[in-house]
Amino acid sequence: MYLYIYDEFVQDKKYQREMALIENRLTDLGIAGKVVRMALFRQAGEQVRDEARRGASTVVVVGNDQTVCKILDAAADVDLPLGIIPVGPDNRLAKMFGIPEGVSACDVLSARMIERIDTGLLNGKRFMAGVRVEHPEAVLTCEGQYRVSPDAGGCIEICNLVPIDSETYDDIADPRDGMLEARIDVQKRHGVFSKKVHATRLPIRFASIDAPVNINASCDGQLMQGKHFDISIEPLKLKVITGRERLF
Numbered sequence: 001m002y003l004y005i006y007d008e009f010v011q012d013k014k015y016q017r018e019m020a021l022i023e024n025r026l027t028d029l030g031i032a033g034k035v036v037r038m039a040l041f042r043q044a045g046e047q048v049r050d051e052a053r054r055g056a057s058t059v060v061v062v063g064n065d066q067t068v069c070k071i072l073d074a075a076a077d078v079d080l081p082l083g084i085i086p087v088g089p090d091n092r093l094a095k096m097f098g099i100p101e102g103v104s105a106c107d108v109l110s111a112r113m114i115e116r117i118d119t120g121l122l123n124g125k126r127f128m129a130g131v132r133v134e135h136p137e138a139v140l141t142c143e144g145q146y147r148v149s150p151d152a153g154g155c156i157e158i159c160n161l162v163p164i165d166s167e168t169y170d171d172i173a174d175p176r177d178g179m180l181e182a183r184i185d186v187q188k189r190h191g192v193f194s195k196k197v198h199a200t201r202l203p204i205r206f207a208s209i210d211a212p213v214n215i216n217a218s219c220d221g222q223l224m225q226g227k228h229f230d231i232s233i234e235p236l237k238l239k240v241i242t243g244r245e246r247l248f
Contacts, residue, residue, distance in 0.1 A: 002026075002033030003056040005044060005071055007063030010087045011037065018102055022062070022085060025106040033060075038070070045074035052078035058241075059083070060109060064090040065164055069220050072126050076119055076238045083109045083241040090221070092164040093129060096172065098243030108243040115246075117175040119237040120160045123229055127220040128175070128238070130163035131231065132156070135215040142182055142207045148200050154186040156209060158231055161248060164221045172247045178235040179203040206232040 004026075010019060026032045034056070036047045048059055048071050059075050060083040061067045068084060075082045085105040086094040099105050120127045134155040141147050150156055157163055159173040159181040173181045184200035209217065209229040217224045 001056050002031050002058045002060055003048070003051045004033055004035045004060045004062055004085075005048065005067070006035060006037045007061075007067040007070075007087075008038050010062055015087055018087060019062075021103040022087075022106060025103050026109075029106060029110040031106075031110055033058075038067075044070040048074035048080075049078060052080060056080065060085060062087055064088050065093050065221055066090065068093055068128070069222055072119075072128065072220075072238075076126060076234075079239070081112075081114050081239040081241055085109065092169075093220075096129065096161050096169065096247045097240060098246030099241075100243070100245075109241055111243075113242050113244070114239050115176065115242050116236045116239050118160055118178060118180075119234045120158065120180055121230075121232045121234065122158075122217060122219045122224065123226070125219055125224065126234075126237075127160065129159075129161045129220050130166070130173075131158040131229075132163040132165055132218045133209055133215060133229075135211060137213065138209055138211045138215055140182060140184065140207060140209050142202050142204045146202060148182075148184050148202075150184055151186050154184065154199075157183040157185065158204075158207065159183060160233075163218060165218050169247060174248055176236065176248075178233065179205060180207075180231070180233050182207060204231075204233075206230075 058081045062085045084094045086101040136152045139149045160175045182202045182204050186199040
């Protein structure tokens with residue numbers, strides 16, 4: 001049984017026509033299933049775990065990056081394939097997995113090309129794409145051996161794919177290799193112009209980020225604040241339905 005998790009915003013009137021097309025296409029493909037609508041009074045992860053116990057075979061998020069983040073832990077824990085039907089703005093994860101927006105995603109879902117990928121952990125919070133820290137006083141310690149930090153205007157990226165708020169998607173890490181990739185970006189000047197370049201790239205299984213003050217870490221686009229962050233990897237923890245145009 002397919003379980004469809006609808007984010008609250010897709011029920012807005014402006015998505016009414018698009019949602020009707022999606023539901024009709026799912027019926028035509030023979031993969032319609034149970035619909036659960038997110039509600040403020042109940043955690044989305046609880047709903048996924050409950051439906052897995054009742055026999056759900058596939059979890060499909062209907063929404064955006066934030067919707068995926070809300071059910072990521074549960075989807076990984078119950079070991080069910082995760083599909084995405086992107087609706088609305090902020091669908092960078094779907095782009096990385098080669099999933100088109102709207103009704104076209106239904107055909108990708110039906111083709112059921114499943115990849116098992118790694119997930120990362122930032123202070124116990126799972127992420128799929130990556131972590132990004134922009135602070136000149138942040139220090140990255142890789143596997144207890146290497147200590148590196150960005151300069152002013154630079155940043156630290158921990159990539160399973162590439163952070164969803166990264167400036168480019170041209171350099172995707174392989175989320176199936178059992179490693180994360182630590183990248184230190186610095187500003188390089190060329191005359192009056194400047195651009196960020198990868199000054200350091202290190203494959204890692206675990207690392208930490210420390211700073212003398214509270215800093216922000218963007219974890220799959222969600223902000224976490226603190227002075228210390230532990231980072232690790234869970235190899236091949238999650239099944240994801242991907243399209244032929246995936247970026248890895």
